[in-house]
Structure formats: C-alpha cells, structure tokens
Amino acid sequence: MYENPDGVMIGLEVHVQLNKLRTKVFCGCTTDYHNDPPNSHVCPVCLGLPGSLPVINKKAVEAAIKVGLALNCTIEEHTQFYRKNYYYPDLPKGFQITQYDFPISSGGYITIEGEDGEHRVGITRAHMEEDPGRLVHEGTIDKSKYTLIDYNRSGMALLEVVSDPDMRSPKEARRYLDKLRNILEYLDIFDGDLEGALRVDANISIMGGQRAEIKNISSHKGAERALLFEIVRQKNVLRRGGVVVQETRHFDEAREITLSMRSKEEAHDYRYFPEPDLVPLKISGWAPAIKAILPELPDARRLRFVEQYGITDDHAKALTSERKFAIFYEDVAKKVDPKMAAVWVCDVLKGELNYRDLPVEAFNKEHMLSVIYLLMNKKITEDGAVDIIRTLLDKGGTPDEVVKEKGLLKVEDDIVSTAAEEAIKENLQAVADYRAGKEKALNSLVGAVMKKTKGRADARTAREILLDKLG
Amino acid sequence: MASINELTERIHADSSEEIVAEYLERITNSRLNAFITVSKESALLQAQEIDAKGHDGPLAGIPIAIKDNISTKGIMTTCASKILTGYIPPYDAHVIEKLKNAGAIIIGKTNMDEFAMGSSTETSFYGPTLNAWDMTRVPGGSSGGSAAAVAGGEAPLSLGSDTGGSVRCPASFCGVVGLKPTYGVISRYGLISYANSLEQIGPFASSVRDVATLFDVIAGHDPRDSTSVKREGNYSPALENDVNGLKIGIPEEYFGEGIDRNVEKSVRDAINTLEELGATSMEVKMPHTKYALSAYYIIAMSEASSNLARFDGMRYGLRTEDHDWHTTFSHVRADGFGDEVKRRILLGTYALSAGYLDKYYLKALKIRTLIKQDFERAFKDADVLIAPTMPYPAFKIGEKIDDPISLYLADVETVPINLAGVPSISLPCGFSGSLPIGMQVIGKHFDEAAILRTAYTFEENTDFHKEGS
Ligand SMILES: [Zn+2]
Numbered sequence: 001m002y003e004n005p006d007g008v009m010i011g012l013e014v015h016v017q018l019n020k021l022r023t024k025v026f027c028g029c030t031t032d033y034h035n036d037p038p039n040s041h042v043c044p045v046c047l048g049l050p051g052s053l054p055v056i057n058k059k060a061v062e063a064a065i066k067v068g069l070a071l072n073c074t075i076e077e078h079t080q081f082y083r084k085n086y087y088y089p090d091l092p093k094g095f096q097i098t099q100y101d102f103p104i105s106s107g108g109y110i111t112i113e114g115e116d117g118e119h120r121v122g123i124t125r126a127h128m129e130e131d132p133g134r135l136v137h138e139g140t141i142d143k144s145k146y147t148l149i150d151y152n153r154s155g156m157a158l159l160e161v162v163s164d165p166d167m168r169s170p171k172e173a174r175r176y177l178d179k180l181r182n183i184l185e186y187l188d189i190f191d192g193d194l195e196g197a198l199r200v201d202a203n204i205s206i207m208g209g210q211r212a213e214i215k216n217i218s219s220h221k222g223a224e225r226a227l228l229f230e231i232v233r234q235k236n237v238l239r240r241g242g243v244v245v246q247e248t249r250h251f252d253e254a255r256e257i258t259l260s261m262r263s264k265e266e267a268h269d270y271r272y273f274p275e276p277d278l279v280p281l282k283i284s285g286w287a288p289a290i291k292a293i294l295p296e297l298p299d300a301r302r303l304r305f306v307e308q309y310g311i312t313d314d315h316a317k318a319l320t321s322e323r324k325f326a327i328f329y330e331d332v333a334k335k336v337d338p339k340m341a342a343v344w345v346c347d348v349l350k351g352e353l354n355y356r357d358l359p360v361e362a363f364n365k366e367h368m369l370s371v372i373y374l375l376m377n378k379k380i381t382e383d384g385a386v387d388i389i390r391t392l393l394d395k396g397g398t399p400d401e402v403v404k405e406k407g408l409l410k411v412e413d414d415i416v417s418t419a420a421e422e423a424i425k426e427n428l429q430a431v432a433d434y435r436a437g438k439e440k441a442l443n444s445l446v447g448a449v450m451k452k453t454k455g456r457a458d459a460r461t462a463r464e465i466l467l468d469k470l471g
Numbered sequence: 472m473a474s475i476n477e478l479t480e481r482i483h484a485d486s487s488e489e490i491v492a493e494y495l496e497r498i499t500n501s502r503l504n505a506f507i508t509v510s511k512e513s514a515l516l517q518a519q520e521i522d523a524k525g526h527d528g529p530l531a532g533i534p535i536a537i538k539d540n541i542s543t544k545g546i547m548t549t550c551a552s553k554i555l556t557g558y559i560p561p562y563d564a565h566v567i568e569k570l571k572n573a574g575a576i577i578i579g580k581t582n583m584d585e586f587a588m589g590s591s592t593e594t595s596f597y598g599p600t601l602n603a604w605d606m607t608r609v610p611g612g613s614s615g616g617s618a619a620a621v622a623g624g625e626a627p628l629s630l631g632s633d634t635g636g637s638v639r640c641p642a643s644f645c646g647v648v649g650l651k652p653t654y655g656v657i658s659r660y661g662l663i664s665y666a667n668s669l670e671q672i673g674p675f676a677s678s679v680r681d682v683a684t685l686f687d688v689i690a691g692h693d694p695r696d697s698t699s700v701k702r703e704g705n706y707s708p709a710l711e712n713d714v715n716g717l718k719i720g721i722p723e724e725y726f727g728e729g730i731d732r733n734v735e736k737s738v739r740d741a742i743n744t745l746e747e748l749g750a751t752s753m754e755v756k757m758p759h760t761k762y763a764l765s766a767y768y769i770i771a772m773s774e775a776s777s778n779l780a781r782f783d784g785m786r787y788g789l790r791t792e793d794h795d796w797h798t799t800f801s802h803v804r805a806d807g808f809g810d811e812v813k814r815r816i817l818l819g820t821y822a823l824s825a826g827y828l829d830k831y832y833l834k835a836l837k838i839r840t841l842i843k844q845d846f847e848r849a850f851k852d853a854d855v856l857i858a859p860t861m862p863y864p865a866f867k868i869g870e871k872i873d874d875p876i877s878l879y880l881a882d883v884e885t886v887p888i889n890l891a892g893v894p895s896i897s898l899p900c901g902f903s904g905s906l907p908i909g910m911q912v913i914g915k916h917f918d919e920a921a922i923l924r925t926a927y928t929f930e931e932n933t934d935f936h937k938e939g940s
Contacts, residue, residue, distance in 0.1 A: 044562050048781050050555070050663040051542040051564060053696050085777050085823070089796055094780025147796075149785070271823035273832060276667035276774055278697050 002116035004168045007207025008231060011124075011165035012173060012223070014180060015199040017131060018063050018157040020189050025130050025157035026054030026097065034194055038136070038150035046155030048092030053277050056081075060157040061104070061283065063189040064128050065290050067159055068105025070183050070297055071123045077284035079104045081128075081275040086268055089149055090132040098129035098160075100272045104283065110183070111299065112175045115168060121176050122164030131156035134196070153196065165203060165211075170227035173202065177220040178321070182298050185323040193359075202227060206234045209244025214258050216251045226251040230258055301326055309338035315346045324360045325350065331365055336372045344372055344385070352389055367392055370399040381458040384408040409456065413465070416449060416457045420465045423448040434470065442466065472677040473627055475684050478533050487518040487532025491576055494534045498579065498625045503601045503610075505620040507539050508547050509579040517576045529688055531574030536626035538617050539580040540587055541672065542661035543567055546577065550663050551595035552585045554807025555788045564661020565696065566630060566672055566689040573688045578626060581616030585809045586779065587632060587665040589613050590640050590881045593872045594811045601868070602644060604906055608865040611644030613637040614675070618645040621675045628685050629675045634666050635767050636860075636885025638673035639897035643860035643909025646899045648682045648926070648936070649675045653917050654892035655700040658693030664778040666771035667698075669889040678936060679898060679927040683707045686919070702917065709920035710927040715749035717925060720853025724760040725884055731863040737901025737908045738859045745857075745929060755849040755856065759841040760887055766838035767886035768879060769822050769831050776819030782807065814875065839890045846891040846913075855925050856913040859884055860897040864906035888913055896922045899935040907935070 021031055027045035044052035061079075068075050082100035108123035133154040137144035161180065167173045181198060184190040192198055200223050205211035214230060217223045234244045248267070249258040274280075296304070298320045305316035305326075319342065320326045333341040349363060356362075371388055374380045380388070380403065391402045403409060423445050424431055430448075433441035442463070449462040473481075482490060491514050498509055514534065521532045537543060540550045542560035544567070549555040563571070570577070584594045592600040592615025600615040602608040603623040610619040614631025618641030621629050631638040633651035642649025650673045657672045664670070674685035683706050690704025719742060726735055742752050784790045784803030791802040808816070822831040849856060862884060871878045888895045893916055900910040912929075914922040930936055 044560075047786065049542075049560065049562070049787075050548070050550075050558070050781065051540075051560070051659075051661040052562075053660050055695060055697050083777050085780060087780065087783065087800060089783070089785055089800075092781060092786065094783065095777050269825045271777070271820065271825075271828075273773060273777070273823055273828070276698075277664075 002114065002168060004115075006231065006235065008168050009165040009205050009211070010167035010170070010173050010227060011203040012163045012167070012176060013201040013203070014161045014163075014177065015201075016067075016159045016161060016184060016190060017194070017197050018060055018159060018189050019191055019194050019197055021057065021059050021063060021157055023057055023059075024155040025057050025060045025128070026155055029155065031156060033152035036152065038148070038152060040152065042151045042154065046092075047151055048094075054097060054275075056278060056281065057157065060128065061281065062286070062290060063157070063187070064104045064126065064159055065283065065286055066187050066189060066294060067161070067184065068108065068126050069287065069291050069294055070187055071105070071108040071110060071126060071161070073105035073108030073123055073126060075105050075283065075287040076102055077282065078102055078280050079283055080280040081278045082272045083275050085271040088132070089147065090135050090154070092133065092151065092154060096130060096132065097275055097278070099127035102280070103127035110163075110176060110179055112172060112179050114172055114175075119166075119172065121166040121172075124162040124164050126159055126161045129158045129160055130154075131158050165205075170224040170231070173227055174220050174224040177223055179298070181220070182321060182323060186295055186297050188295065204230050204234075206231060206238070206244070208238050209234050210246040212244070212246070212258070213248045214251050215248060215261065216253070218253065222251065222253055225256045226258055229256060233258065298323075298326075305329075309333050309342065311339055311342040315342040318346050318350065322360070328360050328365060328368075332368050332372070335369055336376065340372060340376065344368065344375075348386060348389060352393055356393060358393065362393065363389075364392075367399050374399065374403070379410055380408050381410050381456070383459070384410065384456075407454070407456065410458060413461065416453060416462055416465055419449045419452040419457070420445075420462065420469055422452060423466070424469060431470065472621075472624055474678055475530065475533060475627065475676075475681050478627055479531070482532040486522045487576065488515060488522055490532065491515055491518040491534050491578060494578055494626060497623070498620075501623055501625055502606065503603060503619045503623050503625070504598055505581055505600050505616040505623060505625055506536070506579040507549060507551060507582050507595075507597050507616070510546050510577055513545070514576050514578045521574060521576070526574040528572060528574030529684060530570065530628075533575055533628065534578040534626055535570060535575045535685075536579055536581045536617055536620045536629040537567070537577055538583055538614050538629070538631045540583060540632060540663040540665070541566065541630060542663065543577060543580065546580060548580065548663070549596070550586045551583045551597055552807065552809065552812065553596045553789055554782045554784075554803065558788045560661075562661065565658035565693045567661065569689050569691070575628070575688070581614070581620055581629060583616055584613035584637075585812050586663075586775070587613040587634055587637055587670075588775070588811050588815055590636065590878055591866070591868075591872065592616060592641070593868065594809055596809060599868055602865050604646060605865065607867055608906070609644065609868050611641030611861070611865060613641075614649075615641045617675050618642055618647055618649065621645070621647045621677055627676065628681060630689070631673055631675055632662055632665075632670055633673045633889065634670035634771060635889050636882050638675065639860045639885050639895060639909070639911055640882070642675060642897040644865035644907070646907030646909070646936070647675055647677055648679050648896065648898045649673055650682050650686060650896045650919070651888065651894060652686065652690065652919060653894045655698050656690050656702060656704070656894075656917070656919070658691075658696040658699045660693055660695040664774070666774040667778065668774060669767070669771060679896070679923060679930050680707070680710055682896070683710055683923050683927075700917075706919050706923055709924050711924055712928050712931045713749070714745050714925055714928045717745070717750040717921075718852065718854045719745060719750050719752040720755035720849050720856040721752055722755050722757045722760070722849065722856055722858055724757045725858035729862050729880070729883070730859060731903065733901070733903035734859045734861070734863060734908050737903075738857065738910045741900040741910050741929060742857055744933060745925065748928060748932060753852060755853055757845040757849060757887070759838065759845050762838045763842055763887040763890055764879065764883055766835040766842070767882070767890055768818075769835040770839065770890075772815045772819030773822045773832050774819070776816045776823065779808075779812070779816055811875070842887050843891045845887075846893055850915045855921050858911055858913065860909035860911040861885075864903045864908055884911070892916065894919045894922055896926045898926045898930060900929070900933075901935060
C-alpha cells in the first residue's frame with residue numbers, strides 16, 4: 001500500500017490532436033501541414049472569416065467515440081458543442097468551439113503501473129474541441145517585437161481527456177501519459193511524434209493546500225519535471241507557514257520551474273453557451289458499431305501475448321507498451337521461436353534502441369529475423385548476435401554483411417574441443433588450481449579457448465567442453 | 472415597377488447591359504442612400520457576358536441588390552460598420568453562388584443597420600437610408616437599403632436578412648413584398664451572423680410572384696450550413712389565385728395596445744377581403760406573446776456578443792495604430808463599432824456571464840419553447856395567421872434613434888416569428904396617409920406554399936402593391 005506521505009493529488013487535462021484524420025474538425029482543410037509554409041492550409045471556416053459556418057467532421061466524432069470506448073467511458077446519447085468565449089490572437093473567431101454540458105464521453109478509467117502495483121486513474125470526461133492557431137515569436141515571447149500567427153493548426157480536431165485527481169506522484173502522472181499515448185496509438189487516430197500532438201495541463205495539490213493548475217506542458221518528461229518542482233514549491237510554502245493558494249501557473253520548460261500566471265480571482269469567465277451553428281448530435285446508435293471494430297488495446301494484447309506465445313508477463317508488458325513494438329514483435333514471433341523472439345526483441349533490441357534514442361523503425365524486421373535464424377541454426381554466438389544488432393544500428397548494412405566482415409560465424413564444436421585440449425595442456429597450473437578447488441581457474445581456461453578460436457566459440461559451449469574434459 | 476417577366480422580355484429584345492445600365496443610372500441619381508457599394512464595373516461586365524453567350528437561368532441578366540452582410544467574393548462587405556471598412560470577402564455566400572448560377576447580376580451592396588442591429592437603418596456607419604415614400608422617414612430596418620432599393624426602382628430584386636423582422640419591417644415601411652422563410656430553408660453560409668439561431672436570408676421584390684421566383688432560386692440544402700434542411704425550393708407552383716377554404720387565424724395579442732388604428736383597420740380589412748374570396752377566419756390565442764420581446768433581445772444580444780468577438784482588427788477590416796495585443800484590439804473595437812452595437816455586445820456579454828446565464832439566457836430559451844408551442848397550438852386550427860407587420864407606418868428619421876427601448880418595442884409583431892422559426896411574408900395591405908402599411912401572413916414550419924398562395928391571392932385581388940410606383 002502506497003502511503004502518499006504528502007497527500008499529493010494530481011489530475012491531468014490532456015489535449016490530444018487527432019492528427020491522423022484526413023481533414024480538420026469543422027472544415028475540409030488537410031491535417032497534413034507540418035512540412036508546409038505557414039497559413040497555406042486555411043479556408044474561411046478555420047480562419048473564422050465573417051459568415052463562415054462550421055460543419056462537424058463525422059470521422060472526428062467517430063475517433064472521439066473510439067477513444068471514449070478505449071478509456072472505458074460511457075458514450076452519451078446526445079452530444080452538443082458550446083462556445084468558450086475569450087480573446088486571443090490565435091483564436092480567429094474570438095471563441096473556441098468546445099464541449100461543456102453533454103460531452104461525448106465520460107466516467108471511464110485507465111489502469112497504470114502505480115506506486116504500489118496496478119492503479120486505476122479515473123477519466124472524468126473526454127470531449128471534442130478545435131485547436132487554435134500557433135503563435136510564432138521572434139526570439140522569446142517577452143522580448144519579441146511582434147508575433148506572427150500560423151493558422152494551419154487552427155481547426156485541428158482536439159480531444160481533451162480530463163482525469164480525476166487520482167495520481168499520487170509525478171511518476172504516476174508520467175505513466176498515465178505514457179499509457180494514454182499508447183492507447184491512442186493503438187487506436188490509430190494519433191501520431192504522438194508530430195509537433196503539438198499532445199499538450200498537458202496539470203492540476204496538483206498537496207495536503208494542507210489548494211490546487212495549482214500548471215499550463216504549457218508539452219512532453220511526458222516535462223509533466224514529471226513540472227510536478228516535481230511544484231511539489232517542492234508547495235511544500236516549501238507550507239513549511240514556511242504560508243498558504244498555497246488556488247492559481248494558474250505557467251511551466252517554463254527551459255528553466256524547469258513554474259511561474260504564477262493568475263489567481264482564482266482573475267480567472268476568466270468563458271461565458272459558455274450552446275453553439276447555435278451546430279445542431280446537437282445524436283450519437284447513441286454509433287457506439288456499438290464502433291465498439292465492434294475497435295482494435296485490440298494494450299492490456300488485451302499483453303494477455304494474449306502471454307497466452308499465445310508463452311512469453312513472460314514482463315516481456316509481454318514491455319512489448320505492448322508501444323504499439324509499433326508490439327507489431328514488430330508479433331511479425332517476428334510468427335516466423336521463429338516466439339520466446340526467443342521475445343528475448344531478442346524486448347531485452348536486446350529495445351535496449352539498444354533506447355540507448356541510441358531511436359524508434360523501432362530504425363531496425364529492419366527482416367534483419368531481426370535473419371539474426372534469430374542464425375542463432376537458431378547455431379551459426380553465430382549470442383555475443384555475435386548482439387554485435388550484429390549494434391553494428392546494424394550504428395553503421396547499417398545487412399546481417400550477412402556484418403557476419404562476413406567481422407568473421408562472426410561460430411566455429412564447430414570439434415574445433416572448440418581441440419582448442420580445449422590444447423588449452424589444458426598449455427595451462428597446467430590453472431588445471432591444478434581448478435582441481436584443487438579454485439573454481440575461478442576455469443575462467444582462465446575458457447579465456448584461453450576463446451583466444452584460440454578468436455572469439456567465435458560460444459563461451460558457454462567452451463565451458464561445458466572443458467568441464468567434460470577435466471572430468 | 473418592372474417584374475422579372477417583363478425584364479426578361481426586355482433583355483431578349485434589347486440586352487441585359489442596357490437594363491443594368493438603367494438601374495445603375497437610377498442608383499447614381501438617387502438620394503435614398505440605399506447602397507453602400509455599387510459594383511458598376513463587374514455588373515456591366517457580367518451583363519455583357521450574358522448578352523454574348525446567353526444564359527438559360529431563371530434570373531438571366533436580371534440585376535439584384537444584396538444586403539451588405541452577405542459575403543460577396545471580390546465586393547466589399549461591411550455590415551454597414553466602420554470595423555469592416557475595406558473587407559473584401561474571398562468567397563461567395565451560398566445564396567450568391569446560387570444567384571450567379573441563375574444568371575442574376577449583382578449591382579451592389581445595400582445599406583443596413585450596423586450588423587443588422589436596428590429597425591430603421593439609422594445606425595449605419597454610412598448614414599441613414601431614406602424612405603422613397605417620404606424622404607423625411609426611415610425605410611425600416613435592418614434591411615432598409617434592400618427594401619428602399621426595390622421601392623425606389625433602383626433594383627427589381629434584392630436580398631435582406633431577417634433576425635427579428637429585418638426583412639418584413641422594411642418591406643412594410645417601403646410598400647414592397649418581403650419573405651422571412653422557415654429557419655433552415657436558406658443556407659446561412661456567408662451571411663455574417665448577428666444572431667445565428669434566429670436569422671434567415673430573405674427575398675424582396677415588388678410582387679409576390681417575383682419574391683417566389685427569387686425564393687426558388689436561393690432556397691435549398693447546403694452541406695456547409697449544419698442548420699440547413701434537406702429541401703429544395705419549388706414554391707412558384709403554389710401561386711394560385713385561390714383561398715377557398717383557407718382557415719385564417721387572427722392572433723388577438725397582435726392587435727393590442729400600441730397598434731396604430733389605421734394599421735389595425737387595414738389588416739382587418741385585408742382579412743375581410745380574403746374572407747370574401749372564400750377564406751374563413753377565427754381568433755387564436757398566443758398567450759406568451761408578451762414575453763417574446765425580452766426573450767428575443769436576450770438571445771439575440773447573447774449570440775451577437777460572441778459572434779462579433781472575431782472583429783479584432785488582426786486579420787481584416789479596421790486597424791488602428793499598433794500597440795500590444797490587448798490595447799490594439801480594444802482600440803479597434805472602441806473605434807470600429809457604433810453605439811448600438813456596443814450596447815448589444817455589453818448586454819449580451821452580461822446575460823451570458825457566470826451567475827446570470829440561468830437568469831437570462833436559459834430562461835429566454837424556455838420562453839422560446841413556450842412561444843413555439845403557442846404557434847403549434849394556433850396552427851392546429853388555422854392554416855395561416857395574419858397580423859400587422861409593424862405596429863405603425865414608417866416613423867421620422869431621428870424620431871426614435873435616441874430611445875432604444877421604443878425602437879426595440881417596434882419589433883413586437885415580428886420577433887415571435889423568428890423565435891418560433893416559422894415563415895412569414897409581409898405585403899402591402901393599405902395606406903396611412905401617403906405611407907404604406909404591411910401585413911404579415913405567417914405559416915407553419917416549411918409551409919411557405921400556404922403563405923405565398925394567400926399573399927398572391929390577396930395581391931391579385933387588390934391594388935395596394937401598385938400604388939405610388
Ligand atoms: Zn479550413
């Protein structure tokens with residue numbers, strides 16, 4: 001049982017850009033703008049020109065329902081859009097179309113690896129809204145002489161996923177974000193690698209204080225840092241006998257600190273009211289059909305991997321924690337020994353990729369298969385296999401090329417046997433030591449065998465043969 | 472005044488260019504100030520093209536004037552506000568696309584109350600429009616320029632928009648025919664919103680037949696407007712000179728206190744005329760009418776306060792000297808909006824504020840439902856309702872402009888129709904001295920056919936629409 005000594009309560013509001021849709025949420029402009037010049041994918045609707053009207057993108061609603069179902073939410077019978085009124089230059093209409101009463105889904109949960117094992121984080125609601133444009137400053141925001149606005153992003157479909165304040169540490173918050181992102185990628189509605197794909201506002205309080213809302217967090221790591229800083233800050237305030245007031249704070253990513261933006265008294269009145277240009281949407285009939293075609297989600301896939309491939313739960317968990325990795329593994333596991341595939345994909349490849357900060361796409365699936373085939377046919381040693389994977393990641397090429405170049409083909413057992421006999425003859429002192437009970441002396445004999453075979457012998461095989469010969 | 476049919480014959484005999492030139496000439500020589508922008512060059516060019524290539528659209532070569540809150544690609548569109556000075560839309564409203572496909576020629580953009588907020592066309596940044604019947608009087612509003620243009624012979628057809636009476640009021644004051652269709656029948660795409668949930672674009676002409684022809688052209692479903700319904704316009708066949716068996720409901724609440732005697736008499740006489748032609752009449756009760764005005768203004772102003780938030784000078788329209796963001800957009804709005812617009816933005820902002828939403832906006836929505844039910848009940852017995860359009864004939868310029876409440880009260884007969892979303896047509900039915908009087912024929916949802924037929928039969932059997940022209 002996790003004690004949570006400071007009474008930390010964290011709730012997250014995550015803005016997810018549904019960037020795998022073809023078009024924006026209320027107009028026909030493309031969502032594929034990331035490599036194009038500013039303001040090149042805009043129209044009267046997403047520019048908010050006078051007289052333009054929004055029309056809901058049905059695919060965006062479907063995607064939102066998918067997410068709701070994947071987060072174990074109830075999908076409402078009717079959903080309605082509201083206007084959130086405030087002035088900001090990135091908001092071309094002077095209001096944002098969002099949801100208020102009647103959000104598309106509510107009352108779900110996500111299961112994460114918590115401080116004390118499996119931990120459930122409640123989902124208050126997940127609602128749809130539109131993304132504002134992007135402000136571009138010359139240099140830093142406080143020193144810039146002017147601000148430029150790029151409306152390519154304006155009108156992108158966003159899903160705001162609001163959690164209950166169920167996370168008890170920054171680590172849990174980060175795991176929640178990882179899990180959420182993973183689920184979204186499994187649903188194939190979201191690419192987390194694109195700029196602005198996921199933005200986080202965090203609410204955090206500790207025992208004896210009120211909550212602070214931290215804005216402007218753009219990464220999972222940033223969320224953890226911001227929350228760690230905020231806990232220390234709030235504890236310091238209380239320790240000095242101060243009061244932690246309800247306020248909105250801004251996360252300065254570069255300095256890894258939070259700064260006060262506005263107090264509760266200065267809070268905006270957004271004057272929410274139903275968007276008259278969009279009629280309420282009856283969606284009660286949609287959910288069953290979408291549920292029927294919902295892809296397998298991480299937790300389900302993890303269970304299936306254990307069952308179907310006989311791999312450990314730890315392996316299954318690690319392999320399914322990223323959709324692309326799970327697909328990679330399964331493609332490999334179908335053709336070779338799945339347990340062996342789990343070891344090599346999960347323990348070796350994943351570690352080497354993480355070390356180099358590379359995505360799974362950096363390694364060719366066929367190459368992984370070749371390496372495992374070589375191992376299964378005892379053509380290379382395990383050390384040799386690791387060497388191949390590292391070389392492929394660092395220099396490229398094919399497994400065969402690396403094997404040839406580095407001479408990694410494993411030597412036959414009878415050659416190891418001969419080498420072992422020679423090693424015994426040439427290292428009489430070590431043999432005597434071993435026989436006298438010095439187990440470590442065997443290591444120098446193994447070393448000698450490896451030297452004679454130029455490292456192509458399998459160390460474990462060499463050891464076995466030596467033991468055999470020494471009686 | 473020339474009808475569409477007469478003009479079409481003349482276009483075949485002479486040319487569209489000649490007709491367009493004649494109307495442009497009349498606009499140039501007019502003192503009514505019905506237009507903000509006259510698109511002389513593009514109109515003549517379009518006419519020449521139609522003359523050269525021919526066009527088989529129902530409005531081929533016919534000029535039309537457009538209220539300046541309807542977006543026209545390449546033609547300045549200001550809503551009669553300083554804040555939109557110089558704004559040239561890069562796109563056409565749905566109705567403009569339809570008009571162009573039908574061969575109509577846009578000769579200019581008409582004057583209006585700023586952002587359609589008013590009943591007199593006096594709040595325009597471009598000065599008031601005058602009433603063709605008496606130039607010391609207002610043409611009504613907010614589509615005053617569109618009605619005055621038709622009444623003054625400066626355009627055979629025009630479009631307005633009706634949020635709380637803005638087509639019917641000026642039709643009544645100017646002695647022309649104006650239709651507010653059922654909510655959703657005409658796409659609002661490109662109409663610069665004042666109060667989205669209430670307004671519809673509506674046609675003006677000097678006869679019911681021409682209104683119906685124009686209505687047929689601009690009605691129909693548009694996927695770009697989510698509130699647009701899936702119906703196509705084909706209303707002209709409803710124009711039969713026959714009201715035999717028609718049941719007319721007379722809402723007594725619309726004949727109450729504050730109604731000018733001449734107005735009441737003319738409308739009651741009109742009902743008698745229809746009865747002589749075979750219709751029957753009955754009293755109907757509309758008990759929630761007295762709450763309509765307050766509900767209307769709360770809803771309209773609330774929506775307006777949000778709709779007009781986009782005018783911050785950043786992307787188009789007026790731009791004052793640059794300071795930081797807050798200062799700049801505040802200056803733009805302070806300088807760009809007129810007093811009446813500011814008043815409605817302030818009141819609407821207040822009505823939507825935390826703690827007041829329940830008290831005002833949500834309560835107004837409840838009243839709206841009650842008013843809808845009033846209409847549903849009345850239409851169980853009656854086929855159409857007939858009432859005065861305005862409580863009195865056109866008033867003097869300056870008479871009410873400093874008394875907003877009395878101006879708001881002028882909308883008492885028209886706003887319930889917008890709250891209910893039903894169609895209503897205003898047509899001339901008499902005179903008070905030299906000033907025309909209008910009556911409105913109100914129909915069930917989507918039953919434009921019934922009100923057009925009633926109006927047409929009345930027009931065919933009376934001469935009010937011909938007088939003075
Ligand atoms: Zn767009």
